[in-house]
Amino acid sequence: MNPKLGTNSRILNSFENCQHSNIMHVETNPFYPKNFLTIGDNTAKIWCEDLQESNIFTMKPSSARLTGGCWSPARISVFYTIRVDGVLEVWDFLFEQRLPVLPVKVADFPLYTLKANEKGSLLCVGAGDGSTSILKMDPRLLTANRLERSNTMEMFDRETRRERILVNRKKALKVEESQKKIYAKARHFQKQEEEEKRKRAGCPVKKAEMEYFRILEQVKEERKQFLMENILDKDKIF
Structure with missing residues (x-):
């Protein structure tokens, strides 16, 4: 995502195969705009704009399909997801990536919309039956220590470097495999020419x-x- 010349808008690059089905929500991190969140099928993934081939985090798949989500405006490492079974999930990937730190049953119907206020202290959740719920967040989800931001940004950078190394390794293996195929074809053609020469001679x-x-x-x-x-x-x- 790079600012367009002469404007303040940000333009997304092209990222392919982000999810296995429709992407229900995309949102940049309010503290670190180089990283963004995608939600689709039953997984939430975090990406970096500098790495288009692979995401840097994949949360453990939920037991139900995800319909949306959003970042927390209060903490850099916290985001929320909503599911078709009426459950709201609270994630803190700095603390845990395998499971949400808090699942909350909000309604008996699918949840389709989610919005946090500017401070992140309130969440507004819309359900499939037309109802809207306003949830008050625990103070522990709103207060970050002084090291959390630096640790999270360091984690973003470290995982981006790691994924870039893996992507470059995969590219090198593909190039090596293609070269092997080219050499094998060349040897095959050379062998055929030698056989033809033997037949003629x-x-x-x-x-x-x-x-x-x-x-x-x-x-x-x-x-x-x-x-x-x-x-x-x-x-x-x-």
Whole structure:
């Protein structure tokens, strides 16, 4: 995401295969805009704008399909997701990535919309039956210690570097595999050309064998002729 020249707007790059189905929500981190959240199918993923090939975090899939979510305006590492079974999930990936730190049953109907106020102390949740619920967040989800932001940003950068190394490794393996295929084809064509040359020139073993028998026959004929000449000379003497 880079600012467009002459404007304050931010333009998203193209990211393919972010989720396995429709993406229900996309939102940049309010504290670190280089990273953004995508929600779809039953997983939430965190991406970095500098790395288009792979996400840097994948939360453990939920037991129900996710319909939306949002970042916490109060804490850099906290975000919320909503599900079709009426459950709101609170995630803090700095603390735990395998499970949400707090699941809350809000309604008996699917939850479709979610919005936090500017301070992050209130969440407004809309359900499929037309009802709206306003939830007050626990103070512990609103207060961050002085190291949390630096630790989270360090975590973002570390995971981005790690994923970039993995992506570059995959690219190198693909290049190596393609080169192996090219070399194999070249060897195959070279072998075919050598076989064709042998067919045109004939088998060297058979050629040597034929030459051997030809010379053998020639020697036999010379000996036979030599013997016949000797016999004729003896007859003339007698």
